[in-house]
Amino acid sequence: MMSWIKGARLYFHMVSASIRAQMQYRYAFVMNILGWAMSYAGTAVTMWTVLYQFKTLDGWTFWELLFLFALSVLSWGVCVLFFFHFRSLDQYIWNGTFDRFLVRPIHPFFHFIALKFDVGAFGQLFFSILAVWLSYIKLGLHWQVGRWLVFFGTVFGGTLIQGGLLVLISALAFWTTRSERLYWVVMFPAKSMVSYPLSIYPRLLQWFFILVVPFAFVNYFPAMFLLNKVHTKISLYLGILSPFVGIVFFWLCYRVWMTGLNRYKSAGS
């Protein structure tokens, strides 16, 4: 118990240092947040353009689609706060700066998480909260306590699923000394794919996003549940499983990371 309190204090200490470092350049700080918000707003505008003529995509209207998208951006925003710097683990290995994580009396995984708290994520959070709120009104939703619990459970689960995948990709750097590039070419397109309803993709890909990389639990299943969308093949109650899937997936990724760490030999520089 004591060690947890100590850990939490240490975390806040390191994170506040990281925030102060990022706030040093006020202009860059604002631009960064603005940039993230812009690029997501851009995707939303593209969705609107796509649906302008067609009205629906596989039964999803624009506002439903925006909700689906915003739900994944919301948990991604939280994930960016804590885990986004995992993608560039390879740079720490190349520069040899990773070695300092091993010589200090702090758990290396914990130490690496606490290294940065990416305030740029306020861009994502700003966009996604606005988009969820807008679509909540436009769709005329009235959630009871239960639905709100599912909603926040989804944000929690989504954070762990996406964070888990970032951890997994970074872990590959222990074997291949590459991770940043893999993030941009594998995770980024995969994340873009699930911004649209999973039902438009072939069966094989759907199973991939359910069983292998459980992105279906980040937004598709929960959105089906929260928006009461009827589906003949799947149970709507899959939507409430996100937090559990998130915990299991994150734990697995963490195990891979630790395995990689034990195997890691310094780059020698």
Next chain:
Amino acid sequence: MRKFRMYLEFTRKSFQRSAVYRFDAWTRLLSNLMFLFMWGFIWYGLYGGEETAGGKSFDTMLSYVLISQMLQGLHAAGTSLWEIQERVRNGDIAMELMRPFDYPLRVLFSDLGSVAFHFITAIAPLYIVLFLCFHPVLPSSLSTWIIFILSAILGYLIRYSIELTFGLFTFWLVETGGVEDIFYFSVSLFSGAVVPLWFFPPVFEHIARYLPVQWIFVRAKRDFCWATARGGDLSRDHAPGVLVGC
């Protein structure tokens, strides 16, 4: 002449460099393929089993997506905006400016090398297979092919000029997060890279008409499709017809 040979040397070097970093080429191809699939299925879902929508057949749409992703795959092999900005930000660009060559030309010629490598080893084989599988509408006459290739090259030059200009804005802005994202957003939307201009809401279509970015892809894709699609598809009424060599 000697100058030209010097620039060609940059092309040769970057071709060789691409050959060394083959992992990069493969991963880039993988991501291109993923986006191709994504847009293919989005359009398939939008058409929802209908043959035509808004006067455009699904076959036309499929060829549009294929060509668009192929061109985007090629563009991705060039120097990105992000790289130019990074150079300005960390001061590496000072070294480039001191040397006896024109920096923009140097970048362009290096790009030629990596784009050529990427085209030969990755894009061409992949898209030949895809074209054989999906039977999109292909231009039948030689002249259309020549015009298509010419437009594609001009489109590449336009993209390069805009990207370089935005990259050099970094001299004033230093941190460019917001500008960069506005740039990428407007290029991907208003160039018709993902949504063709004929499906645009009127407001956006008007904006797109006045932006040079649409010529990056639209012109090339129109040349590719319109000869075979009997003028009905990809008609000329989407073109202002006053800009850039048409």
